[in-house]
Amino acid sequence: MPTISKENYLKAVFLYNNRGGEQMAGTTLIANELNISKAAISDMTRRLAEEGLLTYEKYKGMHLTPKGQSLALQVIRKHRLWESFLHKVLKMSWSEVHVEAERLEHHTSDYLIDKIDDYLGNPQYDPHGSPIPDAKGEMPPDRPLLPLASAEVDGAYQIAHVHDRDPQMMNYLSRIGLVLNSKIKVLEKFDFDGCIHIELNGQPTLLSEKIVEQIKVIPIEYV
Amino acid sequence: MPTISKENYLKAVFLYNNRGGEQMAGTTLIANELNISKAAISDMTRRLAEEGLLTYEKYKGMHLTPKGQSLALQVIRKHRLWESFLHKVLKMSWSEVHVEAERLEHHTSDYLIDKIDDYLGNPQYDPHGSPIPDAKGEMPPDRPLLPLASAEVDGAYQIAHVHDRDPQMMNYLSRIGLVLNSKIKVLEKFDFDGCIHIELNGQPTLLSEKIVEQIKVIPIEYV
DNA sequence: CAAATAAGTTAAGTTTGCTTAACTTTGTAG
DNA sequence: CTACAAAGTTAAGCAAACTTAACTTATTTG
Ligand SMILES: [Mn+2]
Ligand SMILES: [Mn+2]
Ligand SMILES: [Mn+2]
Ligand SMILES: [Mn+2]
Numbered sequence A, B: 001m002p003t004i005s006k007e008n009y010l011k012a013v014f015l016y017n018n019r020g021g022e023q024m025a026g027t028t029l030i031a032n033e034l035n036i037s038k039a040a041i042s043d044m045t046r047r048l049a050e051e052g053l054l055t056y057e058k059y060k061g062m063h064l065t066p067k068g069q070s071l072a073l074q075v076i077r078k079h080r081l082w083e084s085f086l087h088k089v090l091k092m093s094w095s096e097v098h099v100e101a102e103r104l105e106h107h108t109s110d111y112l113i114d115k116i117d118d119y120l121g122n123p124q125y126d127p128h129g130s131p132i133p134d135a136k137g138e139m140p141p142d143r144p145l146l147p148l149a150s151a152e153v154d155g156a157y158q159i160a161h162v163h164d165r166d167p168q169m170m171n172y173l174s175r176i177g178l179v180l181n182s183k184i185k186v187l188e189k190f191d192f193d194g195c196i197h198i199e200l201n202g203q204p205t206l207l208s209e210k211i212v213e214q215i216k217v218i219p220i221e222y223v
Numbered sequence C: 001c002a003a004a005t006a007a008g009t010t011a012a013g014t015t016t017g018c019t020t021a022a023c024t025t026t027g028t029a030g
Numbered sequence D: 001c002t003a004c005a006a007a008g009t010t011a012a013g014c015a016a017a018c019t020t021a022a023c024t025t026a027t028t029t030g
Helices: A004-017 A027-034 A038-050 A066-088 A097-104 A110-120 A167-175 A209-213 B004-017 B027-034 B038-050 B066-088 B097-104 B110-119 B167-175 B209-213
Strands: A054-056 A062-064 A156-162 A183-189 A196-200 A203-207 A215-220 B054-056 B062-064 B156-162 B183-189 B196-200 B203-207 B215-220
Touching: A004 A027, A004 A038, A004 A062, A004 A066, A027 A038, A038 A054, A062 A066, A066 A097, A066 A110, A167 A209, A209 A215, B004 B027, B004 B038, B004 B062, B004 B066, B027 B038, B038 B054, B062 B066, B066 B097, B066 B110, B167 B209, B209 B215
Parallel strands: none
Antiparallel strands: A054 A062, A156 A183, A156 A215, A183 A196, A196 A203, B054 B062, B156 B183, B156 B215, B183 B196, B196 B203
């Protein structure tokens, strides 16, 4: 049975290696992600490889074995279901749920998380729009997400994913009425500074480059 | 900030020293309670005393300082609110909630537990009938609990507390329809084997000595 | 391509929370 | 009041998960 440290490690490797880019997770990256020294990561990599949870070539990179991947998916499932539960049932704001879920994910039996899953009606996405693996570790079908930066002027879109690590930004978004599944229309794009002018709830609204980078959308018919 | 081990330790000392008897908690007792060697307990006692969380005289006993007591009460609050939440909201049986709460109590922010408290409507007792400290660490007013063993023949009583560590017994009680707040009437007491014959939901029912020992009641007018 | 920089590893040491074994103190029963 | 058992402590050691410092390998860039 993996420890908390190992769970966090497996999850970080999984999320990086399945994020889209083709670069494999490396020591420094995981070290920054988990706020742990590179030395400790290097050591943990060796141990997890010995346990058969990941494969690893010195100085190259690492990726999870099926066993490691399955464990990572269980942790991710717990994380995202907790976020959903805290948000929908206990009415915690979407900027607060990540930190709590980061701990709870390691202290929740499979039995309990299934109860939570059922209570919520087996949701497919968490409050930030990330997909929730089911009890078998299966992800919901892929959606064709688009970075907001590559949306087209005059296009109508729905907010499908918002990065979950920046509470200040998320609070700001809530304040201006931009939440998950909000419908927007792109009014104008400013290439020189990356800002985007959108229509949101009937209001014209300007989004900074930093914000634009943290949002993904799906095209829809009309706003 | 106390670690998980320290929280469990403080909680165990508090619960023993506030259980009614006059004997102070000792090394062996806590060791058995937490399933840890006496040596480890002895060591931890010294460290907690250095931290000012308990006072302690070698070879005698220990009791919590106000600081230690306040920490213990916070953990107990989290434990009992989690039990209540898992039982009432997620419909887990009262025999299952203790184990889950034993872990969750150490990984729940004050903010989150207050949300749970509010969601439940600030309950005063957990599913086993134990009192729940409020956010300030105040316990609800004392109730005059009676061991079922000292109930009187022909008396009417309400089940006010059931020991929370024996899932098999609790499952059996659920099966025969005896739950927290059930009303009963004592039909007959058997001194030679400690069994008690009661009326429960209109049915005559026999409770073994082992069961009788784990139940506390309050006298009421009529069953 | 050489040198500088970035990435990764190894070594040595720390802290926490445990273990077992050997010992000391205290309480109790004859 | 003694001796024996129970309770408690001390000592030594271990494993997990970290740290920092010194080193090695890989990558970038002028
Ligand atoms: Mn998250
Ligand atoms: Mn985590
Ligand atoms: Mn309990
Ligand atoms: Mn606990």
